[in-house]
Each structure stands twice: as structure tokens, then as C-alpha cells.
Amino acid sequence: AEQKIRKYLVDNNYIDTVIQLPPDLFFGTTIATCVIVLKKSKSDNAILFIDASNEFERRGNKNTLTTANQQRIYDTFVARADVAHFAKLVSNPDIAENGCNIAVSSYVEQENTEEAIDIVALNAEIARIVARQSELRTAIDAIVADLEGAQA
Known part of the structure; x- marks a missing residue:
């Protein structure tokens, strides 16, 4: 059922951006969360994937998005352009070929820190x-x- 929903959203060009947020950001859950930005009147036939999973500061027992982190995410969202190891603009046909998978990690290459x-x-x-x-x-x-x- 979930795959059918993703396919519908991709086929109809409703997904504008998928933003992967850092883990331990929200009260009551330590898992990493995603924001899916939906838009009916898009000017292109692509989805922007933003990997903001490392954009945080640890404060107390929670991760927090600083103003600088929020600004970087926003600037990337507005620019809708590839940023190495942070954002990737992927065409809907490429996403459809990948089984309508909208996981950010499938498209944004992780930086090699070895x-x-x-x-x-x-x-x-x-x-x-x-x-x-x-x-x-x-x-x-x-x-x-x-x-x-x-x-x-």
C-alpha cells in the first residue's frame, strides 16, 4: 500500500522535496525523521532530496537544528540544485525506475570520511x-x- 501511494505521488509530480532530518530531534522519539514537501503546481518534473541528517548541534539530551542549519536547508530548498553530499535533484522517471523509492540515502551520496x-x-x-x-x-x-x- 505504501509503495502504491509513493507511485501515485511520483507519477502525478506531487512530491517537491524530501528532507532527511537528524535523529533524536523530537521529544518522544530518537529515530531520524523526514519531511516530505508536497506541491501541486511544480515547474519541473523532479524531486529534490536533502540529507540534513548531520545538520544539528547536540544540546543536553537532544539534537537541535541551529539557525545556521535551518538556513542551509532553506537555501538548498530554494536553489533546487545539487550540493555534494547534501542535496540531489532527481528526475521522476529515474525515481520510478528505482521502484518509486523516496529514501534520501538512495540518492544523496554519503561523504567518505574514512x-x-x-x-x-x-x-x-x-x-x-x-x-x-x-x-x-x-x-x-x-x-x-x-x-x-x-x-x-
Whole structure:
């Protein structure tokens, strides 16, 4: 039933924007929520997806949208343009091809926050640690041999 409703809204060009809000924003629920902006007289045949899930400040035990966060969301909403890792304007036919899925995460690419790893430096560090381990093993063996010699 939900898929039929989404299909109807997409096919009739009623969905203007889908805004993914941060989790723990509203009292009584910690889940992330979405705002779906509906509009009957749109000038284009596309839906703007805004990922505002990281646009918050933690205050006490709740997340809060600051004035700056609200302004960024509003400016993006008005501009209706792609913003890397924040907003994507997707045509309705593309959404229909995707099963009328209107989840923001399906269209707005997440920023890659993984740290780049220097393999050469990592291998050099491992080699240094292995060499140090070997030195320590030799020193321990010498101490044990001295102790065994002293006891004899």
C-alpha cells in the first residue's frame, strides 16, 4: 500500500522535496525523521532530496537544528540544485525506475570520511615493530640464560 501511494505521488509530480532530518530531534522519539514537501503546481518534473541528517548541534539530551542549519536547508530548498553530499535533484522517471523509492540515502551520496592509509608507511612500521620484537626476544633469552647460569 505504501509503495502504491509513493507511485501515485511520483507519477502525478506531487512530491517537491524530501528532507532527511537528524535523529533524536523530537521529544518522544530518537529515530531520524523526514519531511516530505508536497506541491501541486511544480515547474519541473523532479524531486529534490536533502540529507540534513548531520545538520544539528547536540544540546543536553537532544539534537537541535541551529539557525545556521535551518538556513542551509532553506537555501538548498530554494536553489533546487545539487550540493555534494547534501542535496540531489532527481528526475521522476529515474525515481520510478528505482521502484518509486523516496529514501534520501538512495540518492544523496554519503561523504567518505574514512582515513586514507599509506600502505608503504604501514609496512615500514610493521617491519620496525617486528625488528624491535626480535631484539627484545634476544635480550629476554640472554637474561633467561644468565638466570639459568646463576642458578647452576
